Amino acid sequence: xxxxxQFTPLSALLGGVLIGCSAFLLLYLNxxxxxxxxxxxxxxxxxxxxxxxxxxxxxxxxxxxALASNAFSLPAPKIDNSWPLIISSGxxxxxxSVYGSGCTSGHGVCGLARxxxxxxxxxxxxxxxxxxxYFLLSTVS
Amino acid sequence: xxxxxxxxxxSMFSIFICGVxxxxxxxxxxxxxxxxxxxxxxxxxxxxxxxxxxxxxxxGIFSLGFWTVIKVRIRNQQTPVLASSFQLPxxxxxxxxxxxxxxxxxxxxxxxxxxxxxxIAHLIYLDVKIFGFxxxxxxxxxxxxxxxxx
Numbered sequence: 001x002x003x004x005x006q007f008t009p010l011s012a013l014l015g016g017v018l019i020g021c022s023a024f025l026l027l028y029l030n031x032x033x034x035x036x037x038x039x040x041x042x043x044x045x046x047x048x049x050x051x052x053x054x055x056x057x058x059x060x061x062x063x064x065x066a067l068a069s070n071a072f073s074l075p076a077p078k079i080d081n082s083w084p085l086i087i088s089s090g091x092x093x094x095x096x097s098v099y100g101s102g103c104t105s106g107h108g109v110c111g112l113a114r115x116x117x118x119x120x121x122x123x124x125x126x127x128x129x130x131x132x133x134y135f136l137l138s139t140v141s
Numbered sequence: 142x143x144x145x146x147x148x149x150x151x152s153m154f155s156i157f158i159c160g161v162x163x164x165x166x167x168x169x170x171x172x173x174x175x176x177x178x179x180x181x182x183x184x185x186x187x188x189x190x191x192x193x194x195x196x197x198x199x200x201g202i203f204s205l206g207f208w209t210v211i212k213v214r215i216r217n218q219q220t221p222v223l224a225s226s227f228q229l230p231x232x233x234x235x236x237x238x239x240x241x242x243x244x245x246x247x248x249x250x251x252x253x254x255x256x257x258x259x260x261i262a263h264l265i266y267l268d269v270k271i272f273g274f275x276x277x278x279x280x281x282x283x284x285x286x287x288x289x290x291x
Contacts, residue, residue, distance in 0.1 A: 001186075001187055001188065002187075002188055002189075002190060003180060003187035003188055003189045006177070006180050006187070006189040006191070007189050007190060007191055008170075008171065008191050009190075009191070009194055011169050011170055011171065011191075012170045012171075012191040012192070012194035012195045012198070013194050013195075013197075013198045014166075014169055014170070014198075015165075015166040015167065015168070015169035015170025015171075015172065015195050015198075016166065016170060016194060016195040016196065016197060016198025016199040016200075016201075016202070017166070017198045017199070017202055018162050018163070018165050018166030018169060019162075019163055019166035019167065019170075019195065019198075019199040019202075020166075020198060020199040020200065020201065020202025020203040020206075021162060021166075021202055022159045022160075022162035022163040022166065023159075023163070023199065023202075023203045024202060024203050024206035024207070024210075024211075025155065025158075025159050025162070026155075026156065026159040027206075027207070027211055027221070027227070028206065028210060028211060028214075028221060028222060029152065029155045029159075029221055029222045029223045029224070030152055030155060030156055030159075030221055030223055030224045031220070031221035031224040031225075031226055031227040031228050032156075032224075032228055033228065033229065033230065034159070034163065036163075036256075036257040036258040036261070037257045037282070040257050040261070040278070040279070040282065041279075041282040041286065043279075044279065044282060044283055044286065052153070053153070053156050056153055056156045056157045056160065057156050057157070057159065057160040057163075058160065058261055059157060059160065060156065060157040060158060060159060060160020060161040060162075060163070060164065061160040061161075061163060061164040061258070061261045061262055062160075062164070062261065062262070062264055062265060063157075063160070063161055063164075064160060064161030064162060064163065064164030064165045064168075064262070065164040065165075065167070065168050065173070065261075065262035065263075065264070065265050066265045067161065067165065068164065068165040068168035068169055069168055069265060072168070072169065074168055074169075074171075076266050077171075077173045077174040077175065077176075077177075077263060077266065078174075078175075078176070079175055079253070079255075079263075079268055079270045079271065079274075080175070080176070081175070081252070081253050081270065083270070083273065085252055085253065086253055086255075086270050086273055086274050086277075087273055087274070087277045088249070088252060088277075089249045089250075089252040089253035089255065089274065089277075090249070090253075090255075090260075090273065090274040090275065090276070090277025090278040090280075090281065091249070091277045091278070091280060091281040092245050092246065092248055092249025092250075092252070092281065093246055093249035093250055093253075093255070093256060093257065093260075093274075093278050093281065094249075094257075094277065094278035094279060094280065094281025094282040094283075094284075094285070095242075095245055095246075095249075095281035095282065095284055095285045096241075096242045096243065096244070096245030096246025096247070096248070096249055096281075096285075097242070097246045097256075097257060097282070097285075098242070098281070098282045098285035098286055098289070099238055099241060099242030099245065099246075099285040099288065099289065100238065100239050100240075100241070100242020100243040100245070100246055101230070101232070101238070101239065101242065103246060103250075103256050103257050103258075104196075104250075104256045104257075104258070105257075105258055107243075108196055108200075109196065109199045109200050109203055110203060111230075112196075112200050113200045113201075113203040113204035113207055114204075114207055114229070116230065116233075117233050117235065118230075118232060118233065118234075118235060118239055121235050121239065121240070121243075122239055122242075122243040123243075125240065125243040125244060125247065126243040126244070126246050126247030126250065127247065128247065129243070129244045129245075129246070129247025129248050129250075129251065130182050130247040130248070130250045130251035131182050131184055131251065132247075132248075132251070133247065133248040133249075133250075133251030133252055134179055134182040134183060134251035134252070134254075135182075135183075135185055135251075137251065137252055138183070138186075
């Protein structure tokens with residue numbers, strides 16, 4: 001059953017277009033793939049060669065998030081998870097995205113578009129794992 | 142022809158702007174709302190297909206640019222506009238790390254509805270739980286990096 005009350009096709013498509021444009025520009029101008037887990041994990045590195053671009057992209061994410069929130073008067077999101085759950089989730093997301101070399105952006109957007117064999121395998125696996133994990137979570141709680 | 146210092150600053154500025162556009166997209170599509178993401182994962186209940194459309198549009202636009210512009214530049218041995226080379230992933234092997242990593246990432250993503258991009262965009266609300274999430278995420282990333290080195 002589709003949840004028509006929550007379904008927002010127009011803003012989803014527009015948001016997706018912006019994400020796609022950003023990913024294209026980053027590759028066209030700078031030769032880099034927009035994998036947020038890769039970018040985030042590079043701030044853990046030592047050489048400024050790799051940390052500076054990562055910090056710049058992260059700063060852009062924060063500024064862009066604030067600008068969009070103000071410009072479109074968007075409601076603030078809420079995190080309902082308990083502390084143990086949010087920490088476990090963070091650990092798993094961080095570990096899994098680096099160990100599997102990508103997340104929803106690197107494998108999801110860029111990898112699928114490039115028809116990367118690894119991404120074509122990774123995305124269905126993490127989608128299925130996420131569906132099952134959410135299903136189990138909502139069953140027990 | 143721009144000199145290399147100007148080029149470097151332009152490159153840095155453009156990376157920042159790409160971050161701005163990316164987060165604006167995430168916000169507009171409400172991907173910063175964990176409940177919106179979990180509404181997509183909830184295929185057994187009332188399903189919200191919004192995330193599929195975000196992925197569809199983003200992948201569509203990026204595909205178009207990749208196959209019509211980037212591929213041509215690479216074939217003609219051109220560089221990116223502001224950098225010396227295209228840094229595309231070269232691995233093609235479907236190894237155990239890819240499979241295990243994807244499973245672990247998916248489990249974590251399902252538990253909270255938060256993944257790395259939206260987590261960073263979420264920082265502007267100064268919710269203490271997102272700081273907790275990001276610190277835990279960086280710890281997880283550091284552990285994975287260590288394991289991959291071995």
